[in-house]
Amino acid sequence: MRNVAIVGVSQTKFGEHWDKSLRDLIVEAGNAAINDSGVERKSIQSLFIGSMSSGRYAGQEHLGALAADSLRLTPIPATRFEGACASGSLAFRNAYIDVASGQHDCAIVLGVEKMTDVKGPEAITSLAAAGDQEWEAAIGLTFAGLYALMARKHMHDFGTTREQMAMVSVNNHKNGVANKYAQFQMPITVQDVLKSSLVADPLRLLDCSPLTDGAAAIVLMSEEKAKRIANPVWILGSGQGSDTLALHDRASFTEMPATVVAAKEALKGADVKISDMSLLEVHDCFSINELIALEDLGFCRKGEGGKFVESGKIAIGGEIPVNTTGGLKAGGHPVGATGVRQIIDIVRQLRGDSCNQLKNPEYGMNLNVGGSGATAVINIFGKEMK
Amino acid sequence: MRNVAIVGVSQTKFGEHWDKSLRDLIVEAGNAAINDSGVERKSIQSLFIGSMSSGRYAGQEHLGALAADSLRLTPIPATRFEGACASGSLAFRNAYIDVASGQHDCAIVLGVEKMTDVKGPEAITSLAAAGDQEWEAAIGLTFAGLYALMARKHMHDFGTTREQMAMVSVNNHKNGVANKYAQFQMPITVQDVLKSSLVADPLRLLDCSPLTDGAAAIVLMSEEKAKRIANPVWILGSGQGSDTLALHDRASFTEMPATVVAAKEALKGADVKISDMSLLEVHDCFSINELIALEDLGFCRKGEGGKFVESGKIAIGGEIPVNTTGGLKAGGHPVGATGVRQIIDIVRQLRGDSCNQLKNPEYGMNLNVGGSGATAVINIFGKEMK
Numbered sequence: 001m002r003n004v005a006i007v008g009v010s011q012t013k014f015g016e017h018w019d020k021s022l023r024d025l026i027v028e029a030g031n032a033a034i035n036d037s038g039v040e041r042k043s044i045q046s047l048f049i050g051s052m053s054s055g056r057y058a059g060q061e062h063l064g065a066l067a068a069d070s071l072r073l074t075p076i077p078a079t080r081f082e083g084a085c086a087s088g089s090l091a092f093r094n095a096y097i098d099v100a101s102g103q104h105d106c107a108i109v110l111g112v113e114k115m116t117d118v119k120g121p122e123a124i125t126s127l128a129a130a131g132d133q134e135w136e137a138a139i140g141l142t143f144a145g146l147y148a149l150m151a152r153k154h155m156h157d158f159g160t161t162r163e164q165m166a167m168v169s170v171n172n173h174k175n176g177v178a179n180k181y182a183q184f185q186m187p188i189t190v191q192d193v194l195k196s197s198l199v200a201d202p203l204r205l206l207d208c209s210p211l212t213d214g215a216a217a218i219v220l221m222s223e224e225k226a227k228r229i230a231n232p233v234w235i236l237g238s239g240q241g242s243d244t245l246a247l248h249d250r251a252s253f254t255e256m257p258a259t260v261v262a263a264k265e266a267l268k269g270a271d272v273k274i275s276d277m278s279l280l281e282v283h284d285c286f287s288i289n290e291l292i293a294l295e296d297l298g299f300c301r302k303g304e305g306g307k308f309v310e311s312g313k314i315a316i317g318g319e320i321p322v323n324t325t326g327g328l329k330a331g332g333h334p335v336g337a338t339g340v341r342q343i344i345d346i347v348r349q350l351r352g353d354s355c356n357q358l359k360n361p362e363y364g365m366n367l368n369v370g371g372s373g374a375t376a377v378i379n380i381f382g383k384e385m386k
Numbered sequence: 387m388r389n390v391a392i393v394g395v396s397q398t399k400f401g402e403h404w405d406k407s408l409r410d411l412i413v414e415a416g417n418a419a420i421n422d423s424g425v426e427r428k429s430i431q432s433l434f435i436g437s438m439s440s441g442r443y444a445g446q447e448h449l450g451a452l453a454a455d456s457l458r459l460t461p462i463p464a465t466r467f468e469g470a471c472a473s474g475s476l477a478f479r480n481a482y483i484d485v486a487s488g489q490h491d492c493a494i495v496l497g498v499e500k501m502t503d504v505k506g507p508e509a510i511t512s513l514a515a516a517g518d519q520e521w522e523a524a525i526g527l528t529f530a531g532l533y534a535l536m537a538r539k540h541m542h543d544f545g546t547t548r549e550q551m552a553m554v555s556v557n558n559h560k561n562g563v564a565n566k567y568a569q570f571q572m573p574i575t576v577q578d579v580l581k582s583s584l585v586a587d588p589l590r591l592l593d594c595s596p597l598t599d600g601a602a603a604i605v606l607m608s609e610e611k612a613k614r615i616a617n618p619v620w621i622l623g624s625g626q627g628s629d630t631l632a633l634h635d636r637a638s639f640t641e642m643p644a645t646v647v648a649a650k651e652a653l654k655g656a657d658v659k660i661s662d663m664s665l666l667e668v669h670d671c672f673s674i675n676e677l678i679a680l681e682d683l684g685f686c687r688k689g690e691g692g693k694f695v696e697s698g699k700i701a702i703g704g705e706i707p708v709n710t711t712g713g714l715k716a717g718g719h720p721v722g723a724t725g726v727r728q729i730i731d732i733v734r735q736l737r738g739d740s741c742n743q744l745k746n747p748e749y750g751m752n753l754n755v756g757g758s759g760a761t762a763v764i765n766i767f768g769k770e771m772k
Contacts, residue, residue, distance in 0.1 A: 001487070021520060047628075055442050055512065060519040062438075062470040065760030068628040069635070075647040077626035078761070079476050082466040084448040090465050094480065101387070101487035126441070133446040134407060240463035242433075242454040249455070261461040374451030375464070 008037020014332030050087035084130030086370030088339030111340035164306030176326025183332030237270030278361030394423020400718030470516030472756030474725030497726035550692030562712025569718030623656030664747030
């Protein structure tokens with residue numbers, strides 16, 4: 001397996017794009033990433049795109065061909081990947097393997113979702129398709145409902161407080177203010193979260209990531225070709241795990257074994273320790289999920305995620321800055337694009353051209369979770385190749 | 387890249403399974419393929435599943451996790467692939483690369499679609515999502531409509547007759563009679579086709595593959611492990627191409643450049659000639675597509691597909707037996723399962739345990755087409771490894 005670098009990145013503004021189609025978003029992000037890389041279009045040999053539910057949201061499947069066509073990249077192989085909210089990272093991970101294994105020397109990864117063209121109930125029903133249709137969605141369990149069960153159990157078992165969960169959203173919104181691509185560039189307070197509308201007890205509106213339109217794109221290259229490119233960021237490791245689709249089939253509501261499996265594989269591949277990370281992008285689809293992620297990744301013991309967040313260690317300047325550009329909560333969550341966007345934000349931090357730029361970060365990790373934890377993908381990045 | 391073998395295959399009966407869920411079909415095909423391989427469940431290290439529109443047909447996305455969960459394979463990496471009607475072959479091709487590149491030693495591939503639980507118009511609308519939503523589906527162009535345009539142009543340019551197209555369906559139905567997994571085990575005549583209901587002029591009902599429920603599964607293994615398995619079939623090459631999503635953007639309505647690109651890559655990888663093939667599985671979603679495929683693969687010159695079929699060369703015992711178990715037309719077309727089913731039928735012929743068994747076939751090829759030709763995947767198989 002060869003070393004692989006990220007040589008170009010771009011994302012659209014995340015938000016409500018009523019004036020742009022699914023195709024428009026793909027074209028905007030894809031062309032900008034190609035321009036950012038400086039790579040000639042004819043050098044791109046394969047295409048990988050992640051999208052969860054374009055069939056339901058936009059009446060359009062077959063996104064691999066759509067993207068290759070719209071970006072004038074035909075006849076290269078072009079494939080769509082789906083793993084609920086982890087779709088973008090699945091596309092990325094397979095592109096990494098494609099280049100690392102020598103199938104191709106240069107690949108483009110895209111992630112996209114256009115969610116705001118359907119009515120609210122249809123958006124919620126479509127998202128529920130990430131869980132178990134027969135055993136969860138069919139009885140009315142929404143995605144907020146699933147994460148509310150996790151939050152309630154975490155509070156019950158470990159004494160996690162409502163305020164601690166709110167602090168996750170507060171940190172993400174604080175970081176999103178300077179991010180021009182974020183859906184919400186506004187700070188919020190713990191009181192704002194606690195006073196926001198109840199969605200699924202104990203989760204409130206400001207615990208929940210929004211419905212979002214957006215696309216993101218990355219250009220990858222093999223070591224020998226990337227060396228000629230200025231400021232590449234290196235992919236050091238990747239891991240993927242699965243778990244039961246339905247939450248009630250798990251041994252625990254407060255941990256995600258798929259994350260543990262994916263982290264172990266990624267860290268082994270990268271030959272680094274979790275404590276080596278300079279920053280994290282974790283999947284804060286609901287505030288409780290960021291707490292669970294910090295515990296499952298080993299930044300604190302199980303049950304101590306609330307205290308860890310309260311201690312301020314996840315802030316910029318803290319022990320392990322998390323979601324330095326706003327995460328899913330403030331940045332927005334166009335489902336299929338989220339994993340790709342997480343990686344882009346790590347790349348920008350490692351290149352040194354991010355908003356809220358950290359001082360000389362060396363390693364970054366993204367955790368992208370599908371559904372209520374049935375899929376987890378983790379990738380590790382570094383300024384220097386292995 | 388290592389040699390990779392197919393060591394186990396299975397499919398459900400294709401047809402209308404109103405008493406079985408999407409999950410039931412996955413479990414039935416998956417468990418049967420594992421049993422067919424004799425491989426222990428714990429040896430399977432990765433999962434690949436193809437499905438086009440489970441979100442629309444069954445309200446269920448996130449099929450990688452669903453399959454890993456239902457087949458008791460968690461926490462292995464489990465990923466869904468989508469490329470319209472080529473979804474199954476995309477899953478297969480990526481599993482092949484996964485094992486060939488040394489990521490894993492043993493993988494399972496699944497393909498599934500559960501299409502008959504929705505009403506007719508919704509089924510047609512969902513299928514149209516394989517084409518261009520903005521430029522084709524939105525103006526009312528159905529999939530039969532797209533292929534009707536190709537058929538009309540082929541008749542106009544090359545003098546292809548209605549009877550010649552009907553002979554494609556007649557051959558497929560003849561081959562399907564002995565196939566216990568086929569949706570339709572009945573012979574039809576040219577007159578039956580010509581008298582069947584008009585769907586999209588000039589295509590009639592018996593030119594069109596049906597809506598189908600079904601699943602198919604394959605177990606793959608690396609060379610060193612597969613040597614211990616009885617009667618493996620070897621994957622010799624694989625190719626994938628893309629083209630414009632919309633038909634009207636192509637230079638020609640009567641050829642599919644994605645097929646040509648995919649065939650070139652697969653033949654080069656396998657180091658064989660197209661004339662070495664002992665049998666073909668081609669994508670006869672509509673009768674005209676089988677003619678176009680035979681031309682694009684080089685079995686006859688462009689425009690001579692009709693005469694080639696009329697000559698009887700595609701029959702069992704002919705020069706190049708095509709769709710020896712009934713193809714999509716008689717066998718059924720559960721979209722995401724079709725590519726996997728094509729491969730299974732080649733494997734059975736090469737192993738020597740197929741219905742309509744050929745005498746000592748050496749090489750087989752499947753062509754799986756997505757949409758109106760915007761994706762094409764071709765795989766080549768042999769009795770002996772490279």
